[in-house]
Amino acid sequence: MNTIGALAGVVIKELYRRKDFYVLFVLTAVITIAAGSVRFFQDPNIVRYVKDLCLLLIWVSALLITIATAARQIPAERENRTIFPLLAKPVARGQVILGKFLGCWLASGAALAVFYLFFAVITGSREHDWPVLDYLQAFLLQWAMLGIVTAMTLLGSIVFAAPSSTVTILFVVVAGILFLGRHLNTVALHNAEPMRSIIYAIYFIIPHLELFDVRERVVNDWGLVNWLDCGLAALYAVAYTGLFLVLTWLAFRRKSLN
Amino acid sequence: MDAILRTENLCVEYRTLGLRGEIKPALRGLDLSVHPGEVFGFLGPNGAGKTTTINVMLGFIPPTRGTAYLFGIDVRQPIARQRIGYLPEMTYYYKFLTAEELLRFYARIFGIPRRDADRRIDRLLKLVELEPARKRLIRTYSKGMQQRVGLAQALINDPDLLILDEPTSGLDPLGRMKVREIIQRLKNDGKTVFFSSHELGEVETVCDRVAIINQGELKTQGRVDELVARHGANLEKVFLDIIGYQSQATI
Numbered sequence: 001m002n003t004i005g006a007l008a009g010v011v012i013k014e015l016y017r018r019k020d021f022y023v024l025f026v027l028t029a030v031i032t033i034a035a036g037s038v039r040f041f042q043d044p045n046i047v048r049y050v051k052d053l054c055l056l057l058i059w060v061s062a063l064l065i066t067i068a069t070a071a072r073q074i075p076a077e078r079e080n081r082t083i084f085p086l087l088a089k090p091v092a093r094g095q096v097i098l099g100k101f102l103g104c105w106l107a108s109g110a111a112l113a114v115f116y117l118f119f120a121v122i123t124g125s126r127e128h129d130w131p132v133l134d135y136l137q138a139f140l141l142q143w144a145m146l147g148i149v150t151a152m153t154l155l156g157s158i159v160f161a162a163p164s165s166t167v168t169i170l171f172v173v174v175a176g177i178l179f180l181g182r183h184l185n186t187v188a189l190h191n192a193e194p195m196r197s198i199i200y201a202i203y204f205i206i207p208h209l210e211l212f213d214v215r216e217r218v219v220n221d222w223g224l225v226n227w228l229d230c231g232l233a234a235l236y237a238v239a240y241t242g243l244f245l246v247l248t249w250l251a252f253r254r255k256s257l258n
Numbered sequence: 259m260d261a262i263l264r265t266e267n268l269c270v271e272y273r274t275l276g277l278r279g280e281i282k283p284a285l286r287g288l289d290l291s292v293h294p295g296e297v298f299g300f301l302g303p304n305g306a307g308k309t310t311t312i313n314v315m316l317g318f319i320p321p322t323r324g325t326a327y328l329f330g331i332d333v334r335q336p337i338a339r340q341r342i343g344y345l346p347e348m349t350y351y352y353k354f355l356t357a358e359e360l361l362r363f364y365a366r367i368f369g370i371p372r373r374d375a376d377r378r379i380d381r382l383l384k385l386v387e388l389e390p391a392r393k394r395l396i397r398t399y400s401k402g403m404q405q406r407v408g409l410a411q412a413l414i415n416d417p418d419l420l421i422l423d424e425p426t427s428g429l430d431p432l433g434r435m436k437v438r439e440i441i442q443r444l445k446n447d448g449k450t451v452f453f454s455s456h457e458l459g460e461v462e463t464v465c466d467r468v469a470i471i472n473q474g475e476l477k478t479q480g481r482v483d484e485l486v487a488r489h490g491a492n493l494e495k496v497f498l499d500i501i502g503y504q505s506q507a508t509i
Contacts, residue, residue: 018354088316090337
């Protein structure tokens, strides 16, 4: 556990010493503040649009940070050859994978927490209402989803040649799942065999990341999701994260380091 | 006396790129043994298989055939590397960390308690003369300073066996002298040092025994003084004779 914790610590240090997070945070803040300061027809519901925009930016930024951070971890270790002094210590490749995962997930969680804090301050200052539990639930569900995305990205970083291709492919896949994932079974019904079975298979295999998206509930103040359902969603996330980490380990185990 | 480092019939083969994918042997049945407390020089021309041997011993690449052991444990087990220190030829460290952070990171990997780690970090940074720069990011260090950080990280676990891959390459004469002094000090402390080098004068000065390989094959292994006496020449001449080098003048 010491080794995994030490590796995770290095990933977190790397994130806060790089500029990615600060750039995205400043961009999100500027756009949200600019949108929040606009008043259309004195409409009191304008705050909902601000919330919608801010949450969308948070989702995009969090995905960018997570995918970009996770995609470069193992390729950078190999390219800069820091993997050699590391594996010359009593460290197994599985521990490297777990340490990198934990570091990326904790780092993305910390960045997400800052985004949600900013979101709470902005919306609270406009609505004079602080639905802390709603925000906490939205944060926890999104963070669980980022666990799956982190593990998927680590697997992609072993399979694909360069971090830039991993980032592009993963961003397209994640966006595809978020936008189309829930509709695949309907699409399957409108297709003939064997396409129908293929689309159904994809529908049942992919991790349904859209399950973790409660933006609409937060924007429209529909209240909390049942905490039991949140627990089940967390278990779903753990299962998929575990599966992707095992696949990553299997791919990395025999990978040449040069 | 049991060997600390041992290889038996070690063979590594690479498949070349291309449609045919020919098999190229990098190591051919290498048998090495390094005993506790000795400084062992591992010599060979470029491409002889020195780095491949070190890569197998550190578990970076699996052998095609044969076995390698550190402290009697198969090198494929991570625990075999608990009591070793490794200094790579080039500096490969996290440049966004400071020297102190890097050493703390490696100390954590070895499970060294925090108070003990603090003491070791202070001592090592003094030893490699990086005390004034301990809070600076490694990316701001000169090449010599980065090599010294490497030496400090290789010693963080107080290793019984130190594996050095061309430790003085790219260092100025002062840096070389410093590394040589440290190797000598480790030897006096009863540590075992295994290092590959092209600096034959240096090897002759500090090593007890050497092995010379060429094209993946072990050509000779023995005490430096005995080799020198047997050939009636210095180690450089011995080395050139063994690898079959003939100067233009002779030809």
